[in-house]
Amino acid sequence: NGACHRFLLAFCAAAWCIVAEPLAWAQDSILGPIGATTPFVAAPDAPGPPATPDAQRPEMLPAPRAAVPQRPDTTVPPLVPSASLSIPGLAVDPRPEPLTLAEVLLSVLVHYPLLQAVERERGVASGRLTSAMGAFDTNVNMAGNALSPGTYENYRSDLGMSQQFMFGGMSAFGGFRTGSGDFPAYNLAQKTADAGEFRAGLNMPFARNREIDRARATRAQAQLDVALAEPAIERSRLDYMRSAARTYWAWMGSGERYSAGERLVDLALERDKQIELKVEGGVIANIDRIDNQQNIALRNGIVIQADRAVQQAAIDLSLYHRDPSGRPLLAGRRRMQPVPTPVKPTIELYQQSLARAMGSRPEFQRLALQKEKLVVERRLAANQTLPGIDGQLLGNQDAGYGKSPLSGINGLDRQVLQASLVFQMPAQRRDARGKLQTLDSQLMQIDRQISYAHDQVTVEVQDAFSMLERAYEFHKQAYKREELAALVARAEREQLRLGRSDILRVTLREQAKFEADILEIAARQEFWRAESDLRAADTSLGPESPGLLREVVNPVIPQAK
Numbered sequence: 001n002g003a004c005h006r007f008l009l010a011f012c013a014a015a016w017c018i019v020a021e022p023l024a025w026a027q028d029s030i031l032g033p034i035g036a037t038t039p040f041v042a043a044p045d046a047p048g049p050p051a052t053p054d055a056q057r058p059e060m061l062p063a064p065r066a067a068v069p070q071r072p073d074t075t076v077p078p079l080v081p082s083a084s085l086s087i088p089g090l091a092v093d094p095r096p097e098p099l100t101l102a103e104v105l106l107s108v109l110v111h112y113p114l115l116q117a118v119e120r121e122r123g124v125a126s127g128r129l130t131s132a133m134g135a136f137d138t139n140v141n142m143a144g145n146a147l148s149p150g151t152y153e154n155y156r157s158d159l160g161m162s163q164q165f166m167f168g169g170m171s172a173f174g175g176f177r178t179g180s181g182d183f184p185a186y187n188l189a190q191k192t193a194d195a196g197e198f199r200a201g202l203n204m205p206f207a208r209n210r211e212i213d214r215a216r217a218t219r220a221q222a223q224l225d226v227a228l229a230e231p232a233i234e235r236s237r238l239d240y241m242r243s244a245a246r247t248y249w250a251w252m253g254s255g256e257r258y259s260a261g262e263r264l265v266d267l268a269l270e271r272d273k274q275i276e277l278k279v280e281g282g283v284i285a286n287i288d289r290i291d292n293q294q295n296i297a298l299r300n301g302i303v304i305q306a307d308r309a310v311q312q313a314a315i316d317l318s319l320y321h322r323d324p325s326g327r328p329l330l331a332g333r334r335r336m337q338p339v340p341t342p343v344k345p346t347i348e349l350y351q352q353s354l355a356r357a358m359g360s361r362p363e364f365q366r367l368a369l370q371k372e373k374l375v376v377e378r379r380l381a382a383n384q385t386l387p388g389i390d391g392q393l394l395g396n397q398d399a400g401y402g403k404s405p406l407s408g409i410n411g412l413d414r415q416v417l418q419a420s421l422v423f424q425m426p427a428q429r430r431d432a433r434g435k436l437q438t439l440d441s442q443l444m445q446i447d448r449q450i451s452y453a454h455d456q457v458t459v460e461v462q463d464a465f466s467m468l469e470r471a472y473e474f475h476k477q478a479y480k481r482e483e484l485a486a487l488v489a490r491a492e493r494e495q496l497r498l499g500r501s502d503i504l505r506v507t508l509r510e511q512a513k514f515e516a517d518i519l520e521i522a523a524r525q526e527f528w529r530a531e532s533d534l535r536a537a538d539t540s541l542g543p544e545s546p547g548l549l550r551e552v553v554n555p556v557i558p559q560a561k
Helices: 002-030 101-111 113-119 121-136 185-190 214-280 286-318 347-360 362-384 430-497 503-537 547-551
Strands: 139-147 154-164 171-181 197-205 388-398 415-424
Touching: 101 113, 101 214, 113 121, 113 214, 121 154, 121 214, 214 286, 214 362, 214 430, 214 503, 286 503, 347 430, 347 503, 362 430, 430 503, 503 547
Parallel strands: none
Antiparallel strands: 139 154, 154 171, 171 197, 197 388, 388 415
């Protein structure tokens, strides 16, 4: 057994000597030190084989010259700054002050076009109310007629006014008319005294249309539409500010991811200088430096992708962050700051958010106003089931020279006071009863919707708080992982310095540290996105309310150097 063991050792050593020398020769020839001479081309002063006399030299055809292999270019191109932000016409915000969430939300309230479009609903509803008030306008009627020449030459004029009142369903009318000339016997009523004839009257419902009618119902519903514009605007305001807040946190995190990529590149560049000294000293083969350089190229690509993510986040944020004229404003890198560290949420925060949401969510106000509109419509339908009993009082009086006390058609001193009572009602009243049945069902639908809205708001607040609380706990784990990954990466680099490790293991440790950095940044982003969602759910999201940001204390995040 001992002899066999020694034989195997000797055989392996011999095989290694045979294989290692050509491999080292090939490596140094193709991947040799930067600036070295390739072994395929003999040096100018290298001694050649002894010369052979021409007589003794056999005639041989000239051998084709072998192609000299080209050494690959191992130089890593430098990072080039992006030219996309230097495009003419872009509005860039170069201020050095950190961009705050309150500043972005205030810009949304003042300059965001879609919110401004929704706010025009106030004008739309006000216009509808004005149209509904048209039913109570004072109507003025005028007419003139002249018949000449003819058998009966006469001249007539008429001026009248009518007014529908907003109470009691009453309406009034009055007028003045003149009629002079010759009139046929069957039209003598058109003739008046010299000063004309005055008339006035009053209509008053006693049952149907006394408490409500179509004109007053339309006016009441238009007034409710004016109030309904506010919850619609508030809902849009919360949605747009929530979207702006999430975009803001994405922009903030993109800057930190870019910085993490730069740190990763700096580590590889610093190590490249150390490896270069070792290669020049013959301590290690040049392939180790080439391996590190491809790692530099890989990390440069990560930085370029992170730079693109920063630009995309800034472009997305510019939809909400605008200058005083309302133009989208690209926030510069100088305005970035680290994403704040999460703050532990408490049960008191959940209880306050739920109570605030139940009292101020626009869905409740919208459903309540819609219910009031249906109540108005139901009152009108119930009104239609009543009998139509209307009273009318009418009087007219001739005035001026030419009056005659004669009775009959020749009398021009007419003084008339007329009272009338009118009754009208459908026997079955199916139209009104059918509307009542429909509106009762619609009111029940609204009640169910209000009940569900309470459940839905409760669930939204619960879900947002759950996301916030779990995001806080997740960040604690991600933060600890980052600390441990930084410790391991530092230890592995020290091992490499002492010659107890290699570049591959160091690269893997640094990659793990980079991934831990990215995860920790994402955990902070997720926490503040959840915090914005919770404030949007309880309607407190806005530039005037800092939320949990008032409790933030920014720690120093450990970073590997």
